[in-house]
Amino acid sequence: MHGGFDPHTPSSARIYDYLLGGKDSFAVDRSVADELIMIFPELAELVAENRQFVARASAWAARRGIRQFLDLGCGMPAEPTTHDVVQAVDAAAKVVYVDCDRVTISHLRALSEHGHEGVVSVVEADVRDVAGVLKYVSGSLDLSQPACVILGCLLHLFPAAEARAVVAGYIAALVPGSYLILSLGRGDGPRAVGFFRAYSNWAGPVYNHSAADAASFFGSLPLMPPGLVDAREWRPDVPLSEPVPPRDGETLAGVALVTR
Numbered sequence: 402m403h404g405g406f407d408p409h410t411p412s413s414a415r416i417y418d419y420l421l422g423g424k425d426s427f428a429v430d431r432s433v434a435d436e437l438i439m440i441f442p443e444l445a446e447l448v449a450e451n452r453q454f455v456a457r458a459s460a461w462a463a464r465r466g467i468r469q470f471l472d473l474g475c476g477m478p479a480e481p482t483t484h485d486v487v488q489a490v491d492a493a494a495k496v497v498y499v500d501c502d503r504v505t506i507s508h509l510r511a512l513s514e515h516g517h518e519g520v521v522s523v524v525e526a527d528v529r530d531v532a533g534v535l536k537y538v539s540g541s542l543d544l545s546q547p548a549c550v551i552l553g554c555l556l557h558l559f560p561a562a563e564a565r566a567v568v569a570g571y572i573a574a575l576v577p578g579s580y581l582i583l584s585l586g587r588g589d590g591p592r593a594v595g596f597f598r599a600y601s602n603w604a605g606p607v608y609n610h611s612a613a614d615a616a617s618f619f620g621s622l623p624l625m626p627p628g629l630v631d632a633r634e635w636r637p638d639v640p641l642s643e644p645v646p647p648r649d650g651e652t653l654a655g656v657a658l659v660t661r
Contacts (some may be wrong), residue, residue: 411604418477420448425477425508433603441596443648453585454632455482455553456581458656461637462549465489468579469548470496472536473528474555477505478512487571497522497538531570535620547578549595557585557607568618572659579659581622584632585615588650590620615653622657631653
């Protein structure tokens with residue numbers, strides 16, 4: 402163990418960072434990621450598409466007046482970061498990052514302490530502890546005002562019932578006019594089945610949720626156009642000129658408005 406983390410145990414956050422081209426991973430993370438790419442060669446593309454979706458959706462919410470963002474299970478800082486995107490719209494926009502990976506937390510804290518005091522905060526917590534997370538962020542965000550909760554490529558790490566409960570807990574804390582940004586990885590066919598089985602064996606449980614289950618994670622919230630779609634297609638401001646080519650796997654993505 403080094404500084405509270407085990408460099409010999411793979412981490413989903415560090416695997417994700419490696420797939421994005423980052424350098425904050427250990428040999429075990431890179432080995433698992435390389436094996437997963439052998440099974441599903443488009444994996445790095447899917448991860449990049451998720452990062453791009455979260456950036457587009459966060460900027461979209463910021464342009465609609467949101468100035469508070471809660472990025473849950475955010476993973477390693479990756480370009481473009483959520484705070485870079487939303488602060489390009491308004492430099493005073495606040496972002497709270499939440500993760501439970503110790504290496505991720507150390508990088509996030511270094512980031513928040515260099516030029517981002519007061520607008521970028523970091524919470525070390527398990528996002529499933531909804532009450533605890535909300536208590537921790539109360540000093541940084543005013544949830545009596547609209548906010549945006551981001552769950553990017555996270556909920557496939559939880560069983561469907563648990564994912565629904567986690568999302569519902571955060572939705573209950575939001576006021577009308579808030580937004581929920583959500584994405585997850587899923588797939589069909591033998592390669593997708595092989596990928597989810599291998600990931601579960603090597604890096605921890607992961608669940609291949611159906612599109613119907615993914616839609617249920619939003620509860621009764623109305624989805625913003627274009628709805629729950631392949632992340633490549635979530636472009637409400639500049640729609641694609643032609644359909645994206647189908648694949649066995651996809652990053653399924655959507656944004657919902659809190660209306661109650």
